[in-house]
Amino acid sequence: MSLIFEISRKGRRCAQFPDRKVHQYELPENLTRKQLDLPEVAEVDLVRHYMGLSRLAFGVDNGFYPLGSCTMKYNPKVNEEVAALEGFNEIHPLQPASTVKGALEALKQLQDALCELTGMDAMTLKPAAGAHGEFTGMQIVKKHFVASGHPERNEVIIPDSAHGTNPASAAMNGLKVVAVKSNENGGVDLDSLREAVGEHTAALMLTNPNTLGLFDENIEEITRIVHEAGGLCYYDGANLNAVMGLVRPGDIGFDVIHLNLHKTFSTPHGGGGPGSGPVGCKAFLAKHLPDPVIGENGFEYSEDSIGSVRSFYCNFLVCMKALTYIKVMGSDGLKLASENAVLNANYLLSRIKDIYDVSYDRVCMHEFVLGLQRLKDETGITAKDIAKGLLDFEIHPPTMYFPLIVHEALMFEPTETESRETLDRCAEVLRHLHDLAYSDPAYYEGVPHTTVVSHVDEVTAARNPILKYEK
Amino acid sequence: MEVREELKYTKTHEWVRDLGDGVYEIGITDFAQSELGDIVFINLPAADDEVTAEETLGDIESVKAVSDIYSPVSGVVCEINEEVVDAPEAINNTPYEAWLIRVKDVTDTVELLDAAQYQEVCEHE
Numbered sequence: 001m002s003l004i005f006e007i008s009r010k011g012r013r014c015a016q017f018p019d020r021k022v023h024q025y026e027l028p029e030n031l032t033r034k035q036l037d038l039p040e041v042a043e044v045d046l047v048r049h050y051m052g053l054s055r056l057a058f059g060v061d062n063g064f065y066p067l068g069s070c071t072m073k074y075n076p077k078v079n080e081e082v083a084a085l086e087g088f089n090e091i092h093p094l095q096p097a098s099t100v101k102g103a104l105e106a107l108k109q110l111q112d113a114l115c116e117l118t119g120m121d122a123m124t125l126k127p128a129a130g131a132h133g134e135f136t137g138m139q140i141v142k143k144h145f146v147a148s149g150h151p152e153r154n155e156v157i158i159p160d161s162a163h164g165t166n167p168a169s170a171a172m173n174g175l176k177v178v179a180v181k182s183n184e185n186g187g188v189d190l191d192s193l194r195e196a197v198g199e200h201t202a203a204l205m206l207t208n209p210n211t212l213g214l215f216d217e218n219i220e221e222i223t224r225i226v227h228e229a230g231g232l233c234y235y236d237g238a239n240l241n242a243v244m245g246l247v248r249p250g251d252i253g254f255d256v257i258h259l260n261l262h263k264t265f266s267t268p269h270g271g272g273g274p275g276s277g278p279v280g281c282k283a284f285l286a287k288h289l290p291d292p293v294i295g296e297n298g299f300e301y302s303e304d305s306i307g308s309v310r311s312f313y314c315n316f317l318v319c320m321k322a323l324t325y326i327k328v329m330g331s332d333g334l335k336l337a338s339e340n341a342v343l344n345a346n347y348l349l350s351r352i353k354d355i356y357d358v359s360y361d362r363v364c365m366h367e368f369v370l371g372l373q374r375l376k377d378e379t380g381i382t383a384k385d386i387a388k389g390l391l392d393f394e395i396h397p398p399t400m401y402f403p404l405i406v407h408e409a410l411m412f413e414p415t416e417t418e419s420r421e422t423l424d425r426c427a428e429v430l431r432h433l434h435d436l437a438y439s440d441p442a443y444y445e446g447v448p449h450t451t452v453v454s455h456v457d458e459v460t461a462a463r464n465p466i467l468k469y470e471k
Numbered sequence: 472m473e474v475r476e477e478l479k480y481t482k483t484h485e486w487v488r489d490l491g492d493g494v495y496e497i498g499i500t501d502f503a504q505s506e507l508g509d510i511v512f513i514n515l516p517a518a519d520d521e522v523t524a525e526e527t528l529g530d531i532e533s534v535k536a537v538s539d540i541y542s543p544v545s546g547v548v549c550e551i552n553e554e555v556v557d558a559p560e561a562i563n564n565t566p567y568e569a570w571l572i573r574v575k576d577v578t579d580t581v582e583l584l585d586a587a588q589y590q591e592v593c594e595h596e
């Protein structure tokens with residue numbers, strides 16, 4: 001497919017303006033750029049170009065997308081309808097707060113629902129995405145200890161199975177990362193944790209269920225160890241889709257959490273709109289939330305706030321999509337969604353685990369991790385090859401080579417929105433690909449074969465990326 | 472997979488070469504580069520930075536993942552290999568020539584393995 005720059009022809013336009021009836025003023029030389037090479041195309045070419053691009057993309061509206069840890073559930077179209085309502089869509093961030101009381105009320109409803117669902121006392125919808133939520137959450141932790149006279153509490157304990165954003169968020173706040181090992185069940189090793197906590201502990205950052213898709217059954221003991229050492233417990237809500245209506249982080253010892261509306265609450269992932277990473281906390285930390293917070297009387301400010309963290313309050317339409325989802329599902333529906341997410345993951349795993357090795361052979365939560373080291377040793381076919389093979393069957397690859405503690409990892413998260421037929425087909429495809437690794441390994445040369453672009457040279461792309469069009 | 476007799480190794484797949492005068496050269500092993508796959512980026516400390524045994528000295532990115540490199544020694548970085556920073560594929564091609572950093576004033580090391588012991592570690596991975 002041609003780049004839009006390549007179909008550009010000088011003088012083509014989407015709109016023809018009438019002849020000028022006013023005097024034309026030239027901009028001063030120092031304010032104009034001669035070399036700015038913007039494409040010039042007719043409307044029809046423009047539409048065909050973007051339609052063409054959309055056909056090359058693969059999203060949840062195209063097919064099964066079991067990308068582990070990302071919760072690529074189907075996003076109901078009613079969310080879009082509500083977000084498109086004039087009263088939501090045509091307000092401006094610079095409008096006086098007194099003229100958008102309805103919008104603030106809607107945000108308050110979302111805030112309250114998220115508090116209820118997570119067992120938190122206060123919530124901000126402000127952070128722009130998940131990692132920004134983590135950063136904000138760790139700022140609150142840091143502020144808490146500085147304000148209470150314990151700046152020496154500057155260590156954050158993070159399990160070795162964690163998302164890479166966890167240590168990054170701690171480090172970006174000037175906090176020191178202390179890693180703890182996983183035990184033989186894939187959970188936090190309690191002895192390592194006991195050794196790691198101390199008078200410098202600021203917080204433990206934990207995802208539960210963790211990135212192996214396993215619920216840490218020692219969770220109450222874990223949060224107790226951290227609290228007794230004087231630290232706080234931070235819940236990374238990446239995997240909340242497994243436990244909605246079943247477990248509330250606030251009830252099992254967590255003090256601060258962040259959520260990903262684009263994962264758990266069916267708003268679009270990248271490309272379909274910005275993310276949103278609300279942060280919740282217990283009452284004793286609420287005064288540190290980013291300014292402003294939405295209270296009973298609209299925006300409220302606190303002298304003890306960590307500050308603004310970004311311009312304006314929240315990615316508003318994303319929040320409206322999440323609110324719609326929550327209202328449509330109801331509390332029973334959300335619980336059922338989590339139960340089905342767990343059921344679907346266990347069903348898919350049960351259909352393939354006689355031939356693929358699962359990293360930890362337990363009942364999983366909403367996702368599971370396969371380790372393909374044996375397949376690689378026996379056939380030379382890797383996790384990456386299997387992932388690319390899935391593309392030939394119009395299934396998006398799972399997350400690859402993560403978490404790092406599993407060799408040749410493939411992490412599947414089917415989500416609750418997939419039917420049994422879809423899961424059966426995925427299992428058949430995976431069994432077929434496994435057979436091919438032994439019976440016809442040559443198939444994997446140049447895989448995928450059916451996609452528009454095959455065998456991308458990702459090494460050259462990463463080493464020498466071409467990020468700019470040049471004639 | 473190549474393991475060289477004259478080098479020392481860590482359980483976390485770094486190699487150490489004693490250059491004499493208290494200076495040590497550090498790289499990653501053939502096993503490590505083959506597990507990582509094609510390496511596309513490497514992030515190293517600067518000269519005069521201190522490194523601490525067992526702590527990360529930098530990170531390495533392959534098409535698969537980003538991984539930490541752990542320092543086998545505590546000391547002061549006296550030189551980094553700019554050629555490897557510019558062309559990290561050298562680590563895939565010649566892992567035992569493509570050293571990453573040289574460290575002086577070494578005060579501490581992790582438990583270092585000889586070639587036979589390291590070979591055994593790899594067989595159990």
